[in-house]
Amino acid sequence: MSAYNDHEDEESDEEDVDLFSGREAITFLIDAKLYNDIDEFANTLDIVQKSLLSGLLTRGKDFIGVVFVNTENSPEPKDLTRMKNIVVAPNTAVLLPLAELSKEIMEYFLNFTTPDYFDFPKRFGIKDGSIANAIRLCTNMFKQCGYKLSTQTIIYFTNCDEPYKEGSSEFQKCLQKAKDLDETDVQFELLPMCENFDYNKFYKEFLSMVQHIEIDQFTEPNKEELIKMISNRNLQQNSKKRCTYHLKWILGNNVEISVGLYNYFKKKVLPKSVKLLRTNNSIIDVKRVYKTKTIESGMEVDQELNENVSTEKFPKSNEEEDLKPSDTRKVLIIGGRQVEFTCEEVSRMRSPLAPGMRLLGFKNLESISFHNFVKTTSFLYPDERIINGSTTLFRALWEKCIQRKKVAICVIVPRRKVPPRFIALLPTEKKNSFNDHDGFRIVYLPFENEFRLLNLQGYSLVEAPDDGVKIFEKISNKLKIKFTPHILRDPTLEIIEANIIGSAFDIEYEGLGEGCSPDFEQQDERIQKVIENLTDIFGQDLEITKKKRPGDGLPERAQKIQKITEECPTRQQIEDLLSKEELNILTIKQLKAYLQENNVTGLSITKPKLIEKVIELHS
Template sequence: MASIWNPEVDVCLTDSDDEDVDEGGRDWKSGRECMLFVLDANLYADEERFVQALEMIRNAFVSGLLMNDKDLMGLMLANTEHSPDPYEPGCLEHIVVPQNCAVFLPLHQLTKYIVEHLLHFLATASDKFGEEYGYVSRGTSYASMLRLCLNLFDNASYECNSAKIVYLTDIECPHTSDSQEFQMALQKANDLEGRAMEFHVIPMKDDFNYDLFYKEFLCLVKAIDIESFQPADPQQLRELLSNRKLKQDYSRRTLGHFKFSLGANLEISAQYYNFFKKRLYPRKIRALRKNNAIVRSKNVITVSKRDEATSEIIEEYEVKSTGGWYQLYTGEKTIKITPEQILRVKNMHAPGMMLLGFKPSSTLDNFVPHKPSNFMYPDDQTIIGSKRLFRALWQRCRARNKIAVCLFLRKKRSIPRYVALVPVSTEDNEGSDMQDLLSRDGFKIIYLPMGKHIRHINFNDWNIENNESPPEGVELFQKIIKKLRINYQPAVINDPGLEQLQARILALALDIQTDNDGLTVMPSTEKQDERIASILPKIEEIFGKDVEVAKKRAATGTAEETASKKAKINEDDLKKYEYVQQLIRNEALITCTNAQLRTILSTHFEVTPAKSTTKPDLIEKIKNLSN
């Protein structure tokens, strides 16, 4: 049965989770990410495109040095007239560089000196590139260029968990369709697919035609159906590369495969991935302080028998984990639970996902995000026809605005979790200012919270007396917060603190001055004011006008001049009882003079205090009478 699901997004979003290992048993965190840039020298004919391509490569190398210098990055050139030696000539001893190709920087761990050498080359490339490298129109065999890329990856001295070739060009077809080089290039695409290597072509012009060559080539690399190929937006690809987002792009690794049970004798095969890329941090290890030896923990269960008279140990021996038990005391009885019984309880459900029912999408408005979301995708390898049924379920959920509630057990002996499958699509973000450039079609797995994840807070009782708010005031500000709230998307929102730190590092290490504002993609303040414009009048109705407390002024001049100064409080406002109550709540009675405090007592409480009453006593009397 043929697949119907769009294969253009048939691979996942990001790397594996920190706590997951792929089916082959390999921990993908042990390797490094390798990215090889291939610059088409024909771009030198168009100065604007050539400079833009160099700027994107520069940003990728600089961000790689700042974010994760353990990754391997390199730069080579295709269609060059000359082939100068690279930065490290000895690195190509066992590699034959084909004609009209040049290796500027082999795959290498980034250091300050390598990046400085690259920046110097990029700064002078506009003037010296023609003399040092030159360019020839379609002079390089595409298959030979790809073979050189594979040799550079094989010659890398580190294990790579992902390999990416990024080709920047504006030539739509490297060879004519009836030439032998054309067929050799397509055959080399099969080699890339067999080695699970990613290939990204970055068009340097917006009207790039994929149909001439790259449509078939990319389908062979990704092993997808050519009929469902959808060309990417060149402008969007250039934007992704400028921010080095390609390392978050498709990967052929998944967090796991499972069976999705839709009912009696009805299952489909599916797989799940990370919804967003997670930062890779080094593993935590414990080492002895004396000799730096790694501490390895081992659980040992020891059973001992003691003498009742002397309390000395008579007999002691170790018990295996399978031979132990858990002992519980329930009143006068003792219950022993063996590890086998606990494992049977843990394995009550088989690994997989089971459909429980459907709910309206509005029921997810108040969920608690206690665990990062995942992304679900069909897989026809285990059960043929899974993609067809998966697409039908996805379309019906979108048409009826429903979510699927399921029970999910991702692997053996793990905790079963209730999840919500939310259908997501690239169409949902079209035209939005906060468009996520990495979103794809499929189901977003949201882990629903349990009772222990939810904190019950009564927002009407948490206020103290000095900050008291009526229930309608709390509801009003909850509406304001919802109006101003935006969805956090790591692909487009930057950390302002991290931006400032990176700018200082660049200025110190590489003498690069940058002007980063941080959250440059946040909504403008004008749009925020428009959203809450209809709610602002209700604030004065509920809370009244804000009282501006007079600031204390420094004493200047004589004591008589200082004593003649009065607080900036209108006498007419003191005749309004609501205004007096506002002064009491804001603890602003201290700004009133003794005469004004006496006016408040006589006007609103019909009390005439003695002339010897001090100001603190007058304030206390007003507070007591107002309660």
């Protein structure tokens, strides 16, 4: 069984929370020596500007900072309050402290990108400094931001491939700082801004230590792809291998192993919708409070299901108190009586089993229909930190399932307050698929109520001729486009965001909307010759006539059924509605009142069942 690197796992909590939630922080570290080549300096700031603008609307909670290294002076940054307890190292300068992007901060950076760059040679200057001190400054900014961070990234722009000679003191400091970045889980990206950049002189060893790999395994990144990913923050994929849940897998009496559950895909985090006050666009804070009110004795309150009690019928009492969540009760009407359940009892009913996995048995691989999709599949791998020897037993079970072509059927409860699910464990091998590893793929099995029946009665099924199938196969091949699904975004949404940003900052900003859309004219040219043969095979298209409205060309318009306003309808009215099959226009109160008048009991039911009782009464 191949090793699956999960050294970055974190202990999962039993509550329903996102364990790895947090904000993303990015610090752009720019070498001031780039100013000697004004074109490279301008290209660097252009990449940073595109990165800031690209995630301004969709990733507004990210923390962004801009720091210069190899400067002679250290002028004050934009906001000094963000630099409390942070000492700026010599020969470094902070342009933008680590903070959420706002319109004011964005306008400040756009003003900096003017041709004079705030008189950069005099205000900042250029002088050899220490990259290790600049990295220490960036890491201190991450620690002092005051928020939980999910990812921390330093993006370094430079055109110098050998900042220090091998064996010098600064060379050793940088290598030590590379080890610190690996230990503190800080990512470091290098973007060379010049051609013919040689990684072998210094950065090959430095980046190998940051990435915790052997120096022989280091591969030079693609500069164009790196610029594309940095310029658009919506394309960045900083997710890491992390265990979602640590569970105990019960195989039998007194036989348990510990396993870890991983997700194949990361859920897309969308910005939360907020309510704004119409007058000044201020954010409205909503707070829900439950209150109890005493009602005078002698008043009868109708507490039947699906009916609201009007507070105007009962005088309000001055005695009011807040109701704690633990004091709430869940009320269900069973057999005509109200049955109360506490919050603890409701949680027990929802999750009758303790968190973990239990083996139920084995099935042949052919007996499981994996096309019945219920939930995205997960991955199961052993975990030695809870129970020693779990990997040995897990491997033996995995090998036997592959040898005999079996799948394990289990019941899983990933955490508390979650109902159990039945799963099938499909053994996978890394050699069979690029995305799979040696372990078990978790396939969630559907319940009976999750199957839907497709009623094809009344539809004529037309079988396509073989020539028609071949033509549409050609059309499908000609319309194929190259794209990466996990970075494809909505082109229309991109254009809207570009218009918003352009009008807000009075700049010309082009999003990726046009680049994501296929070339429709080119597609039409590709399939033009193939489409000409469609008429010969399928014939002419049928002309569908427009349906006439009830009043168009008909002698009489359809009469509208009048609603019954009486609280209790008469027998004649019910019979008229029965003949027209329009009993559904009656309300629940009217149906209950009519049935109570006819001495029918058991009325704490839904409206369709009340209509059935009325039909039975008249049958």
